[in-house]
Amino acid sequence: MMTMTKIAFGCAVFAAMMCGRWCAAAEGNGRSPFESSVVTLEVTSKDYDYFQPWTKPTRSVRKHALVVGEKELVTTAQNLADQTLVRVQKRGRGRWYNAEVRWVDYHANLGVISVADDAFWTGLKAVELSGTVPRRNDYEILRWRDGNLEMRRADFSKFTVSEGSMSFAPRIQLELNTEIGGLGWAEPVLADGKVVGLTVSKGGNVCTVMPTPFMARVLEAKKAGRFPGLGFFDFVWQAGQNPATLEYLRVPGEPRGAVVIEVPKRAAEDYALKTRDVLLEVDGFPIDMEGDYEDPDYGHVMLEGLATRGHFAGDKVRMKILREGKEVEIQYELPKADFSVDLLPMFVFDKEPEYLVAGGLVFQPLHQQYLRGWGDDWRRRAPFRLVYATSEGPTKERPTVVILSQVLPDPINVGYQEVRNLVLEAVNGRTVRNLKDLQEALKSPKDGVHVIEFFRGDNLRRLLLDSGDLEASTARVLKRYGIPSASVIH
Amino acid sequence: MGPDPGVGNWGSDATGSENSMTVHRRKPRGSWSLAVLLGGVVALAWEAGAASMEKSVIQIFNFSQQPLWESPWRWQPVRREGGSGFVVKTGQGLRVMSNAHVVSWSRQVLVRRFQDPRPYQAEVDFIGHDCDLVLLRVADESFFEGIPSVEFGDLPEVRSTVVTYGYPAGGEQISYTRGVVSRIELQNYVHIGNRSLLAVQTDAAINPGNSGGPVFQEDKVVGVAFQGVPGLENAGFFIPPEVIRHFLKDVEDGTYHGFPLAGIRLVTLQNPAYRRHLGLPVSGEFGARIDSIADVATTAEVLRPDDVLLEAAGFPVASDGTIVYRENRVAAALAFQQAQHGEKLSLKIFRDRKEMTVDLPVFVYQADRSAGNQYDRPPRYYVHGGLVFTPLSQDYLRTLGRDLADAGASELVYQLFYLRQEKPERVRKEPVVLGGLLAHPVNANFSVRSRALVDKINGIRIESIDDVIRAFGEGQGEQHVIEFVSRQGFECLDRGEAAAANEEILKTYGVPNDRRL
Missing domain, CATH: 2.30.42.10 (PDZ domain)
Structure with missing residues (x-):
């Protein structure tokens, strides 16, 4: 049988109704002291539709924030991007106060919020962020529900090094096991009566928590005006668990170390690492055969955590490596975690979607945000070739990608109206890496036509557009399809 | 399978297998029988004057065994499948024509005459997987006695009436169904998957088992029934005389070449x-x-x-x-x-x-064979130190199922379907994957488990399975170094230990030979 049957997996959602467990630590009136430290945050933000980049749909979410200092709230950076209105409410009910996002860092996943109205701060108390995260089977998770501060228990699962919710940069996170539904909205997590973290996500029974020591370090650096952003390791390694491989690389002693297998395509000549270097120690920590190190606070975790543990972007990290059989000490400079390191940036924040409409042809920069338009399952559902580009590294010649995303029908583009999602190579003979290149190239048509060429592949390579009628056509298209402007280019 | 080709040009039907058509092989749903019966009754009455034609229709039984592409030395259980055929006259004598898919991966083909209980052994004379046609030879000449060979007509006109003859759903009696020609256009031939040829759509019921049966108009054959669309009632497809004649002319010189591609x-x-x-x-x-x-x-x-x-x-x-x-x-x-x-x-x-x-x-284009479905030639492989190397192919990819969207597998999809279009100079003649590991202490610590495309072994770029064998034989070091494409890294294998373990590994896992070339 030759058919491949698509099986739609039905997804059953179970709402687990659990009895709330009330915390013992109580104020004189039997209420939790955290009622005056945990506030509700309401964020309205633009939720762009990248398939119609000129539209500005919005959405609102409610999450939590923590009073951490003099008129200062801290929360996760999630949903703070492209915000249009931020409001806060204390004690889970009553008046909403206008607030302002003072600072946000998406890679660190932290945001600082302030409220101008002094009335808001009356009765609120700052809490201390715990400097350690003990392992407990009685963590408590706080959240406002219907005017009451709910406190429910969660169990320790593990410390892990994983990507941030809005970043590819790995950091140490705490994973809790809990059946509480709907977590991940910066609910504070308590241990021994102290805040040890904020929730960032929930999948299955696993709730991921950003630990307070990490938060405190970033916030302190930011306060001191010296937070350069998170760093990350921009090389790819594999665990040195195969004794034959270690023998080949002349690693003495027991199996250990991580083997570098890829360095960035755009790496400078003097890049500190080479493929087949074996990382033996990173920042003073020996690397084991799994690629883990023993963290004094968090136990065995992946070496990637060392890029954010005690370091920020630009710091030099000392590494002891084995190169061609010899131990060498090197200094590796941590690059800044920035979305531009990928050919298709993982996210675009706080920017209106860029696009350019020319004669009904819609051009857009390609990023993962665009691909997410195909839904959560975009890696399966979006056009394969575009998804595959997420695994292609940027090069000097090709740092970013522009696509012809769709064609809005108009007489000028008859014959091309089925074309969509093609990667642009050149226009009028000029290479196009971004919309500015394209805008520039469209200024020099030849012989009355614009020549638009796409990357070589299993697709259309070339189309021509009448240059004489282009301006009038664009005007027609904007009017007919209700597009406010022919382009948004940053 | 894999990425949805429905949207966008880069995701076109290069992967081929999303096609909803199916070659009729399996038992159909329970509800077909009534329709076939009724259709048969009508057709009988209508075709009363041409009763002798059914004598030309042959019932075919294929006992087939397909390889497991991820364990290329193993075979799936034997399957018995039914199909139809009809007698044609060729330069070499009388033959049974049917669909290639009816007799693919055959271990034994039996044919039966109209209302004759005796099975006869048949063998493939010529097979065209691109056009899904086959000519079968029957050693026992007496098989053809009293059977008239058919004559081919021209491409039937749209809206004209045709009648299919065959043995759908494994029934013992011949079945006739009548319908009109709905449309005629190029269709993907799903047996091979990556070729489109002319096909005729009809609303005559064409069900599994009809495959290979003749489609008559008046007293001439105007097609060979071959595929349908699951879930789409009243639409069957047959191969038109244009394709049949091309196939017959092609084999006149004793070799089947196939349809050219410009x-x-x-x-x-x-x-x-x-x-x-x-x-x-x-x-x-x-x-x-x-x-x-x-x-x-x-x-x-x-x-x-x-x-x-x-x-x-x-x-x-x-x-x-x-x-x-x-x-x-x-x-x-x-x-x-x-x-x-x-x-x-x-x-x-x-x-x-x-x-x-x-x-x-114009010439037949063979370079993309592995991107379509392959038949009759079991997969090549080589096992060394428990590492199973086999060519990258559409058949291999299909074994990955839903995992095809994983990052590692997407590299395989790219290499098989896109690289040739984008960077033909980088295409390998026969890309090789590490298809799996037969667990043994020599390879137990590999972190690359399978599905990794092999780039080099001992410094030699791997363009085919033959290169793998050559590369393991060369090199001086104490370790074999196996490098993979993309971010899959590399692994080493102790040269001496691997050589010593080979025989034991093959024996333990029942691999009859360390290679098939």
Whole structure:
């Protein structure tokens, strides 16, 4: 049988109704002291539709924030991007106060919020962020529900090094096991009566928590005006668990170390690492055969955590490596975690979607945000070739990608109206890496036509557009399809 | 399977398998029988004057065994499948014609005459997987006694009536179904998966087991029933006389070559600016544009991008890339498929504002065989130190199921379906994957488990399984170094230990031979 049957997996959602467990630590009136430290945050933000980049749909979410200092709230950076209105409410009910996002860092996943109205701060108390995260089977998770501060228990699962919710940069996170539904909205997590973290996500029974020591370090650096952003390791390694491989690389002693297998395509000549270097120690920590190190606070975790543990972007990290059989000490400079390191940036924040409409042809920069338009399952559902580009590294010649995303029908583009999602190579003979290149190239048509060429592949390579009628056509298209402007280019 | 080709050009049907058509092989749903019975009754009455034709219809039983592509030395359980066929006269004598898919992966083929209980042994004489046709030889000449061979008619007209004869759903009695020709166009032939040829759609019930059966109009055969669309009632497809005659002519020299492929991407030329730019009348009806040329050197010598195709083999080519063939508007590719392997086609093109005539030799295109479904030749492989190496193919990819969207597998999809189009100079003749590991202490610590495309072994670039064998034989170090494409890294294998463990590994896992070439 030759058919491949698509099986739609039905997804059953179970709402687990659990009895709330009330915390013992109580104020004189039997209420939790955290009622005056945990506030509700309401964020309205633009939720762009990248398939119609000129539209500005919005959405609102409610999450939590923590009073951490003099008129200062801290929360996760999630949903703070492209915000249009931020409001806060204390004690889970009553008046909403206008607030302002003072600072946000998406890679660190932290945001600082302030409220101008002094009335808001009356009765609120700052809490201390715990400097350690003990392992407990009685963590408590706080959240406002219907005017009451709910406190429910969660169990320790593990410390892990994983990507941030809005970043590819790995950091140490705490994973809790809990059946509480709907977590991940910066609910504070308590241990021994102290805040040890904020929730960032929930999948299955696993709730991921950003630990307070990490938060405190970033916030302190930011306060001191010296937070350069998170760093990350921009090389790819594999665990040195195969004794034959270690023998080949002349690693003495027991199996250990991580083997570098890829360095960035755009790496400078003097890049500190080479493929087949074996990382033996990173920042003073020996690397084991799994690629883990023993963290004094968090136990065995992946070496990637060392890029954010005690370091920020630009710091030099000392590494002891084995190169061609010899131990060498090197200094590796941590690059800044920035979305531009990928050919298709993982996210675009706080920017209106860029696009350019020319004669009904819609051009857009390609990023993962665009691909997410195909839904959560975009890696399966979006056009394969575009998804595959997420695994292609940027090069000097090709740092970013522009696509012809769709064609809005108009007489000028008859014959091309089925074309969509093609990667642009050149226009009028000029290479196009971004919309500015394209805008520039469209200024020099030849012989009355614009020549638009796409990357070589299993697709259309070339189309021509009448240059004489282009301006009038664009005007027609904007009017007919209700597009406010022919382009948004940053 | 894998990425949805429904949206966007980069995700076109290169992966082939999303096609919803199916070759009729399996037992159908329970509800077919009534329809077939009724159709049969009607057809009998209608065809009363042509009762002798059913004598030409043959019932076929195929006992087949398909390989497991991820464990290439193993086979799936034997399956018994039924199909239909009919007797044709060829230069070499009488043969049974049927579908290639009816007899694929065959261990034994049995044929039976109309209302004759005796099974006869049959063998494949010629098989065309691209056009899903086969000619079977029956050693016992007495099989053909009293059976008239059929005559072929012309392409039936749309709306005309046809009757299919066959043995659907494994029934013991012949079945007749009647229907009208609904439309005629190029269709993906799902047996091979990555070729489209002319096909006729009819509403005559064509069910599993009908495959290979003749489609009659009056007393002539106008098609071979071959595929349907699951879930789509009242639509069956048959192979038209054009394709059948091409196949029969092809095998006259004793070898089947297949349908040629010119390797051009022909696109519509309807944009006024583009037409004007090339010097064609803006509102002209004719002329489609050659947008690009695949890695077919002989075509690249004759044609170039932006040539406008005006006529192909005498057929005027319209601006939407179609020709009119016997009153049907079909893709111009049909004109190219009329030629045999190695023949020349006369093309009228428009280049540099001048009309000119060129002769284009066309050949069968084999380079993308592994991107389609493969048959009859079990997968090549080589096992060393428990590492199973096998060629990357569509058949192998299918074993990955839903995992195909994983990052590692997407590299395989790219290599198999896209690299040839994008960077033909980097394409390997026979890309090799590490298909799996047969667990043994020599390989137990590999972190690369499988599905990794092999780049180099001991410094030698791997272009085929033969290179793998050669590379393991070469090199001096104490370790074999196996490098993988993309981010899959590399692994080492202790040379001495692997050599010593080979025999034990093969024995433990029941691998009869360390290689199949």
